[in-house]
Amino acid sequence: MKLKRFKEIALDGVVRQNPTFKLVLGTCPTLGLTTAAISCLGMGAAVTFVLICSNVIISLLRNIIPDKVRIPSFIVIIATFVTLTRMVMEAYLPDLYSSLGIFLPLIVVNCIILGRAESFASHNPVGESALDGLFMGLGFTVAITLMGIVREFLGNASFMGIELWDKNVFSIGFFSTSAGAFLTYGLFIAGFTAIQNAIERKAQAKALKA
Amino acid sequence: MSKSSSFVTSLKTISVLLIICIVCGALLALCNDLFYIDEETKFNRAMQKVYPEFERDTSVSETPLAEFKDLAGAGSVSKVYRSKDGAYILEATGVGGYPDGSGTVTMYVVVGGETPNVEIKSVLITGNTKQSWIANITQKNIDKAYVGKNIKDVASLQMGNDYKWGGATMASTAIMNAIKSAVNYCVTALKLVSTPESEARDAAVALLEGYTLTTVVDDAYTTAVGANFYFTGTKDGADDVDVYVFGDKESGHQIVALKAGLTHADRMLDTAIVAKSEGIDNALVQSAQGLSHIESQIRALAPSFTYDVAGDLSQYATHSDFADTQITSAYVCNDGTLAIVAESTVGVFEDYTPGKLTMMVVIANGKISGFKVISYGGHSYFDGSIGNKNPQLYVGSAIDAIEYVKVSGATGSGVAYYNIIALSAYYARSISA
Amino acid sequence: MINLFLIGQPIQWGSFAIVVGIMAAVALVLGVCIMLISKLCFIKEDPRIKEVEGYLAGANCGACGYAGCADFAKALVEGNADLSACSVTSAHGKAEVSNILGMSITGQEPTVAVVSCAGGNKCRDKYAYQGYGDCVSQNMLAGGRKACDVGCMGSGTCVNACPYHAVEVEDGKAFVNTDLCKSCGLCIKACPKSLIKRVPVSAKYYVACSSQCRGKDVMNACQVGCIACGKCQRLCPNGAIILVNNVPVIDYSKCTNCGACAEGCPRKCIKLVHDEPKAK
Numbered sequence: 006m007k008l009k010r011f012k013e014i015a016l017d018g019v020v021r022q023n024p025t026f027k028l029v030l031g032t033c034p035t036l037g038l039t040t041a042a043i044s045c046l047g048m049g050a051a052v053t054f055v056l057i058c059s060n061v062i063i064s065l066l067r068n069i070i071p072d073k074v075r076i077p078s079f080i081v082i083i084a085t086f087v088t089l090t091r092m093v094m095e096a097y098l099p100d101l102y103s104s105l106g107i108f109l110p111l112i113v114v115n116c117i118i119l120g121r122a123e124s125f126a127s128h129n130p131v132g133e134s135a136l137d138g139l140f141m142g143l144g145f146t147v148a149i150t151l152m153g154i155v156r157e158f159l160g161n162a163s164f165m166g167i168e169l170w171d172k173n174v175f176s177i178g179f180f181s182t183s184a185g186a187f188l189t190y191g192l193f194i195a196g197f198t199a200i201q202n203a204i205e206r207k208a209q210a211k212a213l214k215a
Numbered sequence: 216m217s218k219s220s221s222f223v224t225s226l227k228t229i230s231v232l233l234i235i236c237i238v239c240g241a242l243l244a245l246c247n248d249l250f251y252i253d254e255e256t257k258f259n260r261a262m263q264k265v266y267p268e269f270e271r272d273t274s275v276s277e278t279p280l281a282e283f284k285d286l287a288g289a290g291s292v293s294k295v296y297r298s299k300d301g302a303y304i305l306e307a308t309g310v311g312g313y314p315d316g317s318g319t320v321t322m323y324v325v326v327g328g329e330t331p332n333v334e335i336k337s338v339l340i341t342g343n344t345k346q347s348w349i350a351n352i353t354q355k356n357i358d359k360a361y362v363g364k365n366i367k368d369v370a371s372l373q374m375g376n377d378y379k380w381g382g383a384t385m386a387s388t389a390i391m392n393a394i395k396s397a398v399n400y401c402v403t404a405l406k407l408v409s410t411p412e413s414e415a416r417d418a419a420v421a422l423l424e425g426y427t428l429t430t431v432v433d434d435a436y437t438t439a440v441g442a443n444f445y446f447t448g449t450k451d452g453a454d455d456v457d458v459y460v461f462g463d464k465e466s467g468h469q470i471v472a473l474k475a476g477l478t479h480a481d482r483m484l485d486t487a488i489v490a491k492s493e494g495i496d497n498a499l500v501q502s503a504q505g506l507s508h509i510e511s512q513i514r515a516l517a518p519s520f521t522y523d524v525a526g527d528l529s530q531y532a533t534h535s536d537f538a539d540t541q542i543t544s545a546y547v548c549n550d551g552t553l554a555i556v557a558e559s560t561v562g563v564f565e566d567y568t569p570g571k572l573t574m575m576v577v578i579a580n581g582k583i584s585g586f587k588v589i590s591y592g593g594h595s596y597f598d599g600s601i602g603n604k605n606p607q608l609y610v611g612s613a614i615d616a617i618e619y620v621k622v623s624g625a626t627g628s629g630v631a632y633y634n635i636i637a638l639s640a641y642y643a644r645s646i647s648a
Numbered sequence: 649m650i651n652l653f654l655i656g657q658p659i660q661w662g663s664f665a666i667v668v669g670i671m672a673a674v675a676l677v678l679g680v681c682i683m684l685i686s687k688l689c690f691i692k693e694d695p696r697i698k699e700v701e702g703y704l705a706g707a708n709c710g711a712c713g714y715a716g717c718a719d720f721a722k723a724l725v726e727g728n729a730d731l732s733a734c735s736v737t738s739a740h741g742k743a744e745v746s747n748i749l750g751m752s753i754t755g756q757e758p759t760v761a762v763v764s765c766a767g768g769n770k771c772r773d774k775y776a777y778q779g780y781g782d783c784v785s786q787n788m789l790a791g792g793r794k795a796c797d798v799g800c801m802g803s804g805t806c807v808n809a810c811p812y813h814a815v816e817v818e819d820g821k822a823f824v825n826t827d828l829c830k831s832c833g834l835c836i837k838a839c840p841k842s843l844i845k846r847v848p849v850s851a852k853y854y855v856a857c858s859s860q861c862r863g864k865d866v867m868n869a870c871q872v873g874c875i876a877c878g879k880c881q882r883l884c885p886n887g888a889i890i891l892v893n894n895v896p897v898i899d900y901s902k903c904t905n906c907g908a909c910a911e912g913c914p915r916k917c918i919k920l921v922h923d924e925p926k927a928k
Binding site: 225232235245249 | 670671
């Protein structure tokens with residue numbers, strides 16, 4: 006594959022079409038899990054794994070699956086990988102498994118995975134689909150981990166589970182609530198869009214000057 | 216679209232879906248067995264989160280004993296797991312102080328160590344109901360407050376600022392109650408350490424065979440009376456008994472058992488009142504302080520208490536042979552030991568009015584086994600001439616053969632002394648007849 | 649027993665069979681349901697629509713005015729649209745569509761877009777503009793900052809509009825890279841001064857000025873603006889270029905690409921259609 010295409014997919018996944026801050030997909034784990042940054046990392050890893058695997062399989066089968074049963078086929082494939090992930094996690098990482106709780110099975114209906122399957126993997130070759138899965142997953146992981154760090158720091162006075170100071174002395178409990186989740190999410194999206202726009206405008210200005 | 220081609224398309228569609236599902240199903244079924252973890256391992260893992268050295272010992276029952284699992288007003292124990300190294304993990308629930316009694320916290324409490332250094336090793340909260348502030352309590356708070364404490368100390372903890380955090384008063388109370396329930400089970404059912412309460416209870420249970428005793432906590436009446444512990448007991452579902460325990464293991468327990476609800480009793484016979492402890496027929500009975508202490512406590516419970524065996528005190532309380540001497544009270548222990556308090560004003564001698572000599576005489580096995588002076592009055596020679604004599608006068612004599620012995624240097628006192636002893640012997644002979 | 653992973657149990661063929669059986673049964677039942685319902689809810693769609701859609705370019709740019717190629721195909725089949733609305737589909741594709749629809753292809757010659765302005769930095773500013781960097785916004789302020797009332801402002805509204813990244817701004821004016829241009833027409837719609845026009849791909853020259861002023865007025869404002877001297881009109885051997893309202897207009901049916909007008913123009917405002925952008 007050409008380097009240009011690789012860069013395009015990579016940048017799309019992590020920055021330009023970041024699933025959390027730009028496409029606003031997969032908000033369920035974003036709002037629910039970001040109270041602790043460690044579980045964000047674990048969730049991100051699980052989602053990335055499932056994304057890559059399902060993208061690959063769906064891309065391989067893209068010409069075989071008839072249109073009418075597209076959706077059930079995708080869901081079965083995604084569900085299989087999620088179940089596999091759950092089994093492995095339960096066996097080898099029981100702490101992470103219990104901290105993710107209900108959000109692990111919810112990966113099946115995570116919009117990011119089904120969305121990328123539908124819009125990318127079913128029209129593109131295997132290599133590109135795999136890369137797209139990888140970078141979308143990375144984008145998601147980075148996004149929710151950042152949110153998790155902020156929310157955990159402000160709401161729980163800790164960093165990655167390490168208590169920094171007694172949270173009853175100083176912490177803004179609001180950020181550990183759902184309302185705080187929405188607020189943080191909104192602020193992050195605003196900030197991300199502002200930075201993106203600024204970069205674009207700068208690039209445009211540069212192009213105009215030339 | 217011809218019918219056959221649409222049928223073929225349908226077939227193709229269904230078969231693709233079928234194949235995908237079968238392949239995925241097969242893969243999942245295989246992986247399920249590949250990564251299978253059995254219940255035992257899962258359980259041990261869950262327990263090892265609380266206590267890393269846990270190894271399930273299935274030789275003991277994991278259901279807590281019904282009579283000990285509840286701590287009235289505080290909570291209960293629902294499961295008891297024993298580890299092979301002797302530690303216990305208890306699943307306890309505590310109530311938090313909501314007015315309707317709801318609002319609980321459920322947790323695992325790990326208790327371990329060699330008696331008497333049995334301590335709480337760790338605490339892990341597993342769930343709660345209605346405790347909306349519980350998130351303000353951190354694991355660090357709980358660990359600092361409870362972990363490492365001897366369970367004897369924990370059993371007597373009271374709620375205070377050291378045990379309240381983050382404004383979550385109900386949750387903190389529920390946590391303490393749950394831990395206390397667990398500790399209570401360790402003390403009463405598992406008998407890991409003995410607390411004053413368990414010792415009192417053991418003494419009471421030894422005394423009242425066949426009775427099931429329940430501790431009543433914070434009974435204001437108990438405080439007024441001065442008892443250390445108050446139990447209620449039933450036997451075969453009937454015959455409710457109130458049991459008050461005074462004293463402690465070292466100095467001896469004094470146990471007063473009353474028929475429930477009986478506050479004004481004229482007579483309380485041996486089935487109703489039993490006053491005994493390990494020391495009462497030895498040191499405590501001989502300590503008039505001790506016995507009058509018991510008497511005052513019994514009277515506090517039953518104001519018109521008198522003790523009578525065959526007749527009333529008035530019948531044998533005085534005797535013409537022993538002038539100016541009378542028995543004011545008498546007690547019998549359930550091994551038959553008699554404790555008789557008598558006073559004598561005899562001994563006026565040449566304008567010398569000595570006043571009243573009050574003594575308690577203990578009679579056991581048909582002999583005078585000891586005495587103790589409660590007050591001398593004016594018998595100043597008593598101590599030197601009579602009291603310090605070794606062996607003590609009349610001690611060891613059979614109650615039907617008390618011979619007067621004149622005491623030189625304290626004649627008046629000697630007579631008073633003799634009167635009291637002889638009258639007591641007479642009383643003892645009379646009531647046993 | 650596969651004990652590779654330090655855990656696990658021997659394969660339980662019983663539960664294996666049950667799992668596979670259940671999955672197969674569910675797939676079968678649901679598959680049949682899907683097929684039955686799709687037959688039941690069969691929307692009698694003209695099968696030609698899908699065929700036509702297959703031959704369209706598939707860019708979904710919306711330049712035709714319909715919501716994507718599928719919608720355009722439907723409109724074509726229903727007879728509500730004309731193939732000429734789409735400039736993106738190749739001639740071959742259009743021919744196939746015409747075959748399906750049984751209509752003759754309207755001799756559509758492929759075109760590209762060109763910006764009829766050569767000014768940009770060579771055109772004087774009436775005022776310094778500070779604000780939202782969009783031509784449409786700038787145009788609202790007294791017709792933009794350029795001294796020429798139809799001068800390209802170079803703020804890139806057309807650049808943003810082009811889905812093929814074919815338009816660039818260079819030297820302060822917009823420029824179309826004809827290699828990339830698909831003649832979809834979105835930039836034409838976007839330009840507030842309507843400076844962008846379509847010319848045939850085969851054309852070599854185009855008029856890079858739209859000013860209706862002449863002479864000194866133009867020279868005051870722009871270094872390369874057309875002064876309407878009429879030399880091009882006089883030089884053309886085929887009469888393909890005539891002045892209309894002081895703006896030279898090329899009739900490409902007559903133009904032979906001889907280049908006499910471009911050479912003779914004193915202002916050098918007749919330019920090559922397929923020029924390379926200087927920045928490269």
